[in-house]
Amino acid sequence: MNRVIVHADLNHCYAQIEEMMAPSLREVPMAVGGREESRHGIILAKNDLAKAAGVKTAETLRDALRKCPELLIIHPHYEDYVYYTEMVKDIYREYTDQVESFGLDEAWFDLSRTVSLFGDPVETARTIQERVFRETGLSVSMGVSFNKIFAKLGSDMDKKRGFTVITPESFREQLKDxxxxxxxxxxxxxxxKLNACGIRTIGQLADADIRFLKRLLGKNGEMIWYFANGWEGSEVKDVSWQREVKSVGNGVTAIHDLHDFTELQLVLRVLSDSVAARLRQKKKRCSLVTLYLRDKDLRCFSHQRKFSRPTDLSEEILSLALFLAHECCPAEEDVFPVPYRSVTITAGCLSEHTYCEYDLFGEEAARQKQRSLEVTIEKIRGRYGPYSLRYGSALQDDALTSFDPLGEHTIHPESWF
Amino acid sequence: MLYKRYIPVVALIGKEGELTPLSIVWEDYQDRKVYKVDKVLNKRKASSQVGGCGMLYECMILGKRRKLFYEKNRWFIECQKPY
Known part of the structure; x- marks a missing residue:
């Protein structure tokens, strides 16, 4: 193989790290799950015994406990997960400077150019897998191939510390079924959609007509046809490379359901403060605000609208979010017929904050004033804690507004694009 | 059966930042004893059978080979007594 790309995946990451820290957890069915009292009660990861009992990732703790009453639930320790997953990635970084993270637990790395340093890249990958286990006690499954897509596919084929090699000569035979x-x-x-057209396997997808797939699925159809035929040449990014920020969002599952606009507004204010502060930290301004809401029956919907000019002001983001809420939430005298459970504000269409455009009516001066007020609030909170300076309105419902989206740990989902 | 026990350690930070344990402190209900680390036999990254991972210092203490780990920012030892 000319190119040797490895995809390494920490098997059931959170649960495995918990087991590594306390090996006795391996002997009982165990799952890492959010806190039910703060209404984050879903399974985030489970160990093999829990899996054997039928526990599934993302189901509610209640459902999981019904299937497996002796299931031990551990609350997540995100700091440890970040620490140990970085420790594993540091091992990859000893071998190459092309290490691209894909979420916390997954990474690609390119060993094509390490032959003169470490010898056969496939053997090097095996060594890395053993080293990770010896040094951290964590098992990773690895896929080794000539492109990133097949490397990822390989690491998913054998989940238990597996090691799958997919070569240009063998991939058709290996993947066809x-x-x-x-x-x-x-x-x-x-x-x-593919199944409906009789395309059920990767082999059938590779043999399908690309024009037909393009008609069926658009650009995506073309892309997956190239993937299935092994024609994917994207580079593994350098360690210093950072994903370009395309949107900034914060959301929360409220401590209790939101029954009316007043409660919704209280939560939206905390969220918009955090979104605006993060925009300013990244020196970006947004032109689009999206409001996601999920009601208590877990139905979700979103609504979005553009600003006439880019902003990084909490006040403007809040007022647009409220406008969106009024536009899309049915309410009788400000009370929602179905209360909302969680809400997210996302700022999109980001642009660099380089210059400010004055408008004809001189509103810019007021905006600058608002901006310096918000920056000051942010500084005070940065120095004395998130609750050191709050809006009077927040005290109407202290429990509802006592969360800190800015400071709490966030793990960003990642996308291929 | 081995247990994981976090203990205070007196260590030397060298010029290059390298860490060498000099003695370990054993605290019981009644008393507190300090045992000298006679020799560090080897030092490597490893995971422990009692849980956790970090830098392992295999040491000779009172003529016995003991596994002392530096995990994140604290020390633990694999020991026979749970507390």
């Missing part, structure tokens, strides 16, 4: 949804970017909806 795998279901199409195993391929990156073939989700449930795409798989459904």
């Amino acid at each position: 795998l279901p199409v949804e195993d391929l990156l970017y073939v989700g449930r909806a795409t798989a459904y």
Whole structure:
């Protein structure tokens, strides 16, 4: 193989790190799950015994406990997960400077150019896998291939500290019977459409007509056809490379359901403060605000609108979010017929904050004043804690507004693009 | 059966930042004893059978080979007594 790309995946990451820290957890069915009292009660990861008992990731703790009453629930320790996953990635970084993280627990690294230093790249990958286990006690499954897509596919083929090599000579034979949804970017909806056309396996996808796929799925159809045929040449990014920020968002599952606009506004204010502060930290301004709401029956919907000019002001983001809420939430005398459970504000269409455009009516001076007020609030909170300076309105419902989206740990989902 | 026990350690930070344990402190209900680390036999990254991972210092203490770990920012030892 000319190119040797490895995809390494920490198997059931959170649960495995918990087991590594306390090995006795391996002997009982155990799952890492959020706190039910703060209404984050879902399974985030589970160990093998819990899996054998039928516990599934992302189901509610209640459902999981019904299936497996003796299931031990551990609350997540995000700081440890970040620490130990970085420790594992540091081992990869000893071998190459091309290490690209894909979420906390996954990473690609390129060993093509390490032959003169470490010898055969496939053997090097095996050594890395053993080193990770010896030095951290964590097992990673690895896929080794000539492109990133097949490397990822390989690491998913054998989840238990597996090691799968997919070569340009063997990939057609190896992958032809795998279901199409195993391929990156073939989700449930795409798989459904493909299945309806009789394309069920990766082999069938590779043999399909590219023009037909393009008609069926648009650009995405072309892309997955190239993926299935092994024609994917994107580089593994350098360690110093950072994903370009495309949006900044904060959301929360409220401590209790939101029954009316007043409660919604209280939560939106905390969220918009955090979004605006993060925009300013990144020196960006947004032109689009999206409001996501999920009601207590777990139905979700979103609504978005553009600003006439880019902003990084909490006050403007809040007022647009409120406008969106009024536009899309049915309410009788400000009370929602179905209360909302969680809410998210996302700022999109980001642009650099380089210059400010004055408008004809001189509102810019007021905006500058508002900006310096918000920057000052942010500084005080930065120095004395998130609750050192709050809006009087927040005290109407202290429990509802006592969360700190800015300071709390956030793990960003990542996308291929 | 081995247990994980976090202990205070007196260590030397060298010129290059390298850490060498000099003695370990054993605290019981009644008393507190200090045992000298006679020799560090080897030092490597490793995971422990009692849970956790970090820099392992295999040491000779009172003529016995003991595994002392520096985990994140504190020390633990694999020991026979739970407390």
